[in-house]
Amino acid sequence: MRIIEARQLTKSFRQAVKEPGLKGAAKHLFAPRYIEKIAVQPLDLTVEAGETVAYLGPNGAGKSTTIKMLTGILTPSSGTISVNGINPYKKRMENAAQIGAVFGQRTQLWWDIPILESFSLLKDIYQIPEAVYKTNMNQFIELLGMSEFIHLSARKLSLGQRMRADLAASLLHNPPILYLDEPTIGLDVSVKQKIREFIKKINQEQQTTVMLTTHDLGDIEDLCKRLIIIDHGAIIYDGSLKDVKSNFARERVVFFQVASPLPALLNQLAQAPDIKLDIQGELEFSLSFDRFEYTASEIVGRVMKHGEVVDFRMEDANIEQVIKTVYDGNLDLKHSRPQEGA
Numbered sequence: 357m358r359i360i361e362a363r364q365l366t367k368s369f370r371q372a373v374k375e376p377g378l379k380g381a382a383k384h385l386f387a388p389r390y391i392e393k394i395a396v397q398p399l400d401l402t403v404e405a406g407e408t409v410a411y412l413g414p415n416g417a418g419k420s421t422t423i424k425m426l427t428g429i430l431t432p433s434s435g436t437i438s439v440n441g442i443n444p445y446k447k448r449m450e451n452a453a454q455i456g457a458v459f460g461q462r463t464q465l466w467w468d469i470p471i472l473e474s475f476s477l478l479k480d481i482y483q484i485p486e487a488v489y490k491t492n493m494n495q496f497i498e499l500l501g502m503s504e505f506i507h508l509s510a511r512k513l514s515l516g517q518r519m520r521a522d523l524a525a526s527l528l529h530n531p532p533i534l535y536l537d538e539p540t541i542g543l544d545v546s547v548k549q550k551i552r553e554f555i556k557k558i559n560q561e562q563q564t565t566v567m568l569t570t571h572d573l574g575d576i577e578d579l580c581k582r583l584i585i586i587d588h589g590a591i592i593y594d595g596s597l598k599d600v601k602s603n604f605a606r607e608r609v610v611f612f613q614v615a616s617p618l619p620a621l622l623n624q625l626a627q628a629p630d631i632k633l634d635i636q637g638e639l640e641f642s643l644s645f646d647r648f649e650y651t652a653s654e655i656v657g658r659v660m661k662h663g664e665v666v667d668f669r670m671e672d673a674n675i676e677q678v679i680k681t682v683y684d685g686n687l688d689l690k691h692s693r694p695q696e697g698a
């Protein structure tokens with residue numbers, strides 16, 4: 357079942373153009389100038405119930421704007437959205453009842469009252485039946501290890517404790533959809549693990565649909581079967597973590613062991629601008645190259661023309677580098693192509 361469906365969704369903002377300094381501010385006051393910033397281009401997005409999706413992209417790509425439209429905080433400039441059959445910006449209250457959301461720095465807990473009382477207020481706001489509330493509370497306190505801080509106010513909690521309390525708060529009303537913004541940022545390894553296990557359990561047991569933004573490869577590997585990458589407001593990739601590597605990992609390294617030194621070849625390669633030579637020993641060296649420019653067999657063939665190759669092995673850029681490239685905004689789409697053979 358399709359739980360989130362957006363068609364040709366766009367969002368533009370009017371941004372003020374101001375010259376720097378006092379003079380610029382004064383000029384803007386009398387003759388304001390604006391440009392239209394397209395944050396989201398016509399975007400089609402479908403998420404099935406029970407999926408866990410990582411929504412990634414560099415700063416300013418349009419992630420928050422999309423999520424804000426899905427949660428009903430922002431009205432789209434054009435296009436349609438249906439979240440569990442509801443138009444989120446027209447029926448904001450109804451939409452709020454069916455989603456949970458944890459947005460990084462902002463908390464939905466009351467700063468100065470004990471967590472337990474915040475939960476109790478949320479129970480009233482969402483009109484959660486007593487039995488559901490009790491079951492969820494007990495389960496969340498245990499799974500997220502919250503018993504030692506449940507009587508403290510949000511103000512007194514560490515970041516990891518507050519994140520756990522926020523996560524629990526967002527799920528008290530059993531929403532079928534959960535939006536998470538950087539759920540493990542700044543947390544230590546054991547808290548990260550707890551949070552990931554909790555999200556996984558909720559997803560598996562209750563079929564909660566999860567959509568999250570994260571810089572953490574561990575979150576993606578542990579939780580998300582599907583990745584959507586957005587850049588300049590448009591979706592540039594939608595698929596698995598494994599396939600993102602074959603689409604975007606550019607660097608490939610081949611390590612060689614040769615029977616005798618190959619000075620002519622090495623001299624020639626040292627001058628090639630697009631192949632990087634790294635000498636490890638008299639008979640061992642590696643060549644790094646762009647796999648969208650060369651195939652590994654071309655590289656191995658070149659070396660074999662000059663002498664006997666005893667052994668060679670290949671390494672691709674790791675997935676961590678690919679995710680870093682996503683966030684640096686350096687994915688080269690022109691050259692991206694499906695997985696090639698060696």
Ligand SMILES: Nc1ncnc2c1ncn2[C@@H]1O[C@H](COP(=O)(O)OP(=O)(O)OP(=O)(O)O)[C@@H](O)[C@H]1O
Binds near residue numbers: 417421422
């Ligand atoms: N309220 C606003 N007014 C004007 N421009 C905005 C507004 N909100 C977002 N933008 C612009 O829209 C573009 C997309 O921003 P958005 O916050 O969606 O990106 P993002 O992918 O979430 O980035 P980040 O990872 O930095 O949070 C940016 O160029 C941003 O400057």
